[in-house]
Amino acid sequence: MLVLAIDTSTPAVTAGVVRFDPDSVTDVPQALATRATVDPRAHAEVLTPQILECLSESGHTPADLDAVVVGVGPGPFTGLRVGMATGAAFGDALGIPVHGVCSLDAIAVDAADGRDLLVVTDARRREVYWARYSQGVRVEGPEVIKPSDLDGEPSQVIAGSASHVDLFDLPVLPAETPSAAGLVAVAAQALRVGVEPEPLVPLYLRRPDAVELADRRK
DSSP states (O other), X not given: OEEEEEEOSSSEEEEEEEEOOTTOTTOOOEEEEEEEEEOTTOHHHHHHHHHHHHHHHHTOOGGGOOEEEEEOOSOOHHHHHHHHHHHHHHHHHHTOOEEEXXXXXXXXXXXXXXXXXXXXXEEETTEEEEEEEEXXXXXXXXXXXXXXXXXXXXXXXXXXXXXXXXXXXXXXXXXXXXXXXXXXXXXXXXXXHTOOOOOOOOOOOSOOSSOOHHHHTO
């Protein structure tokens, strides 16, 4: 199975072509080609070119894709909208399923080392998106909060945004943003059983930064 993976929930615009064997319960998704550009203002400009570069590098065309996996956040409104709309467009054009996954879960997959984990990413407004994991399973979150109001404990290690992990007194693991392989790993069970994916629902967790003028007056 060939899977297109997309995430725009963080300042990193991530795309990748991933090979995955749905008939094997032990198969680990393998990224054949990936691109990541760190620029919170360039999601719309660089995502599709990155996808096409990944397809070309891996020796495939869009018609070879069997599924799309896209991170649905939590993340800022504009970034999430670009990634999810692009993933949905590829799925619709190719007639293939599009699976949405929690972007924090993908970071947790890459950071997993057996210890209880806290994942944090930049929510702007001096806040963080966060979730906790125990034995690889999300046990709390995702939610949004000020770092000063989030306890590091009982987590034993932390991963996520480089500018925020140091705010907590926990050992830092080297996983800052969702990877293409990590995104597919989160969707692995759904891909194996071939379930019909749920509609894509973005995890904004709060109102968008940009609001209509009428709303500002309320």
